[in-house]
Amino acid sequence: MNNNIVIKVDQLHKVYGSTVAVDAVSFEVRAGEIFGMVGPNGAGKTTTAECLEGLRDPDGGAIQVFGMSPQKDGHALRERIGVQLQTSALQERLKVWEALDLFGSFYPRPVEREQLLEQMGLTEKRDAKFGKLSGGQKQRLFIALALINDPDLVFLDELTTGLDPQARHAMWDMVRGIRDKGKTVFLTTHFMEEAERLCDRVAIIDRGKIVALDSPESLIRRLSADNRVVFTVEGKFDPQPFLQLPNVTRVEPNGEKVVVHGKTNQVVVDVVTMLVSNGYRFRDLRTEQPNLEDVFMALTGHEMMD
């Protein structure tokens, strides 16, 4: 096994009764990258992650994590990984510091507790009981617990669910920090934006199957979708002169709101110039680049729910 490959999954299969949760999924995760699995609810992300963590037994396929089988060498493996589960809990009356103290005792070399509390913004809550924490605070505690053993590989299943936007951005920085220390991150999310901004490589999964796997930039570039210029115009709008512009492919007037589709970034300059030279009064102009959401739509033919 290549030293640079941390996780190797080959034809992973998992069924629950008549539901095929994971269907012939294969991928590799390289050392030092943030690898994301993104897809809608029920796509099979958690199932895949938990097979890798050794919490579920696959029905078929082969998994290697650090060259070990999560199902057979679970004990040795769990010393080297950190896990944040999508659903789990602690005892209601367990205090934050006690949770870290307890989990630290499971590993040979736990990290410094107070520093970790600080890093997760939980210092003020160190004496609070788990049951009294808000959803986002619980989430931060679980992430702290996932890092308590200074793991080489961290699994984060829906890490920013329940966090406010500010905490979400802080969490992204934190995850980048983990990678910058040379560790590997496997995360799942159903936020396309999160996958796009955070992950080095993304596997898009839908209905148990991987439909695309690459860096977010390559996935978007390969889509070669239009850039869009969106603006609100006052008075009557005539699409004709805009359609004459070399890079414009489509114009969608929709009452006052207009969307112009075009091939390159040049289209923005062209559209603004045209608006000004024709004396239009316009406002709220912005551009929309194609994103992972568009990639998902193009590949699956349906929208991500929620």
Next chain:
Amino acid sequence: MRSLWKMTLVEMKLFLREPAAAFFTLFFPLMVLLIFGSIYGNAPTPFFGGYGSVDVSVPAYTAMIIGSSGLIGLTVAMSMYRERGILRRLRATPLHPLTILSANVIVNFLMTALGMLFLIFVGKMVYGLRFAGDPLSVIAAFTLSSLSFLALGFVLAGVTPTARTAQVLGMVLFYPMLFLSGATVPLEVLPPKMQQYVLVLPMTHVVKLLRGVWIGESWSQHWTEVGVLTAMLVIGVAISAKTFRWE
């Protein structure tokens, strides 16, 4: 070893932070002792073979604590840990499942023992409790009884689908025993036929064994109780090893 120590310490704190569990294990039996002690006193009577009401109640109430820790306390705690996903989270660490089980056994065992010590202390201070046995025998009988009921608790937690059903099942088993096993109502009060029937209740054997060793009866007079409780322990451990589920 460090994780077992930490886990036990944490479980101990959690036990003491849980008012219901601490109340039923540590204070409720004391209350009952004081109420009935104030009614019946502890004068020796031929009805109890020359002992007083408090003298027979202390080992009997100990059986009650053993029963409630095993059938309700441990059962509810373990099924709750499973249902709420606490076991799932622990499973994602290198912790051995036996550590979790051991910590819970140790804490429930120690708390049950503490409940018994409270009874002995108050019985001695307030009612001049009499003791004619060998302390080591009492400790041995207590340990066997407590462990076999904790094993039963693990079986209940293992076979019930939810924490709710575990709790109901634990209570359905516990309450009849509370009144029929001699733990609260002395066995002597029951009609002779009934005294035979209640031998099917495991707690009756705890009461008979503890009351026996308390007044210095020899182990050979109690081989039935020892046999029943040992069998319960062995079978209980075997079944719970098979039925243990993380989620």
